[in-house]
Amino acid sequence: MIDKKQLEQEIISWRHDIHQHPEAAFEEERTAKIVAEKLRSWGYEVEEHVGKTGVVGVLKNGDGPVIGLRADMDCNKIIELNTFEYASQTEQRMHACGHDGHTATLLGAAKLIADEKAFKGTVVLVFQPAEEPGWGADAMIKDGVMERFGIQEMYGQHNFNYFPKGTMNIAVGPCMAAEDDFIIQIHGLGGHASGPHKTKDPIVIGAEVVTALQTIVSRNVDPLRPAVVSCTEFITDGAPNAIPSNVTIKGDCRSYDPKVSELIEARMRKVVASICEMNDATWEVEYSREFIATINDESCANWAAKAAEKVYGKENVILGCDPIMGSEDFAKYQQFVPGCYCFTGNVDEAHDKPNHHACYDYNDGILLSGAEWFAELVKIRMA
Numbered sequence: 001m002i003d004k005k006q007l008e009q010e011i012i013s014w015r016h017d018i019h020q021h022p023e024a025a026f027e028e029e030r031t032a033k034i035v036a037e038k039l040r041s042w043g044y045e046v047e048e049h050v051g052k053t054g055v056v057g058v059l060k061n062g063d064g065p066v067i068g069l070r071a072d073m074d075c076n077k078i079i080e081l082n083t084f085e086y087a088s089q090t091e092q093r094m095h096a097c098g099h100d101g102h103t104a105t106l107l108g109a110a111k112l113i114a115d116e117k118a119f120k121g122t123v124v125l126v127f128q129p130a131e132e133p134g135w136g137a138d139a140m141i142k143d144g145v146m147e148r149f150g151i152q153e154m155y156g157q158h159n160f161n162y163f164p165k166g167t168m169n170i171a172v173g174p175c176m177a178a179e180d181d182f183i184i185q186i187h188g189l190g191g192h193a194s195g196p197h198k199t200k201d202p203i204v205i206g207a208e209v210v211t212a213l214q215t216i217v218s219r220n221v222d223p224l225r226p227a228v229v230s231c232t233e234f235i236t237d238g239a240p241n242a243i244p245s246n247v248t249i250k251g252d253c254r255s256y257d258p259k260v261s262e263l264i265e266a267r268m269r270k271v272v273a274s275i276c277e278m279n280d281a282t283w284e285v286e287y288s289r290e291f292i293a294t295i296n297d298e299s300c301a302n303w304a305a306k307a308a309e310k311v312y313g314k315e316n317v318i319l320g321c322d323p324i325m326g327s328e329d330f331a332k333y334q335q336f337v338p339g340c341y342c343f344t345g346n347v348d349e350a351h352d353k354p355n356h357h358a359c360y361d362y363n364d365g366i367l368l369s370g371a372e373w374f375a376e377l378v379k380i381r382m383a
Helices: 004-020 029-041 099-116 136-142 145-149 202-219 258-278 298-312 329-335 364-381
Strands: 045-050 054-061 066-072 121-128 153-164 168-170 173-176 178-187 227-236 246-255 282-291 294-296 317-319 339-347
Touching: 004 029, 004 099, 004 364, 029 045, 029 054, 029 099, 029 121, 054 099, 054 136, 054 145, 066 099, 066 329, 066 364, 099 121, 099 153, 099 364, 121 136, 121 145, 136 145, 136 329, 153 168, 153 298, 153 329, 153 364, 168 298, 178 202, 178 258, 202 227, 202 246, 202 258, 227 258, 246 258, 258 282, 294 298, 294 329, 294 339, 298 317, 298 339, 298 364, 329 339, 339 364
Parallel strands: 066 121, 066 153, 153 339, 168 317
Antiparallel strands: 045 054, 054 121, 168 339, 173 294, 178 246, 178 282, 227 246
């Protein structure tokens, strides 16, 4: 039997090492090598370079279901402001979302599962690259990860600063939102700041557009259907004494229903066209769908909750928690098989920074319980 205290220290050391050497989307060569070496040492069959830099570990123990467990490995392109000894050593790379913790957690689970072998069937560990831009799951799927390994169900977990340490939170049905990105180009006529009457000011036109876009959710989308429209960048080619000729507005939209996404795009194009035409400006709208919605299967959610109750205690497990408007490419696997994506609480007094903050740090105190949850899930689902 594995000494849990010793295992916890190992998982922490793995996490700190990965945190210190972060790798962004499809750069995860070092992380993937560490993962592959450890999995092989515990008896897993390992395939590397699945979806470019992904790693898959397979452990078979008799006949039974084939269950996939997934962790993401990539970091953010953020300059870390933490000063602890394991802070990032790579310029403009930081594990600001906790994928270092996710990878270390699934490695800890892999060691537990291999040691106990308390299951019948096949466990497939999917260490995925490039979750942040939403490319990694697609890359692994295109490389045949679902068919090659015969995965029948998929499970994963993500730390969130919305929830306190020591809790597991599981949505049933809608879990994380779809993400659509947009770029609006407005072309007016620039000129001297002292003579606005001689221009077609795209800043004023763009300001009208930004304000009008806020009516899409408040006045066009059914209030019972969640949606968000956010303008996040406003870029001009002007100067302090010059009215610009061009404005670029960028942002993103979140929803769960594809029909809502279609409505948002249609209304956005109508709003931009109407305001620009009224002001005698020209325009373009680029609208792209980056992430689909993550929808948890009810049966898989129930299995996840049963395992969580064993690890966290029933009082610390919320089955049917509110969904989150963030996005996740875990949803791509759920297009092929049932699955469940769970939220682990990260927050205590020392860990209050949100995901993607330059001073964020994964809570080492949730690593072992996360690994135990994966192992317990395998045990009860594959009994």
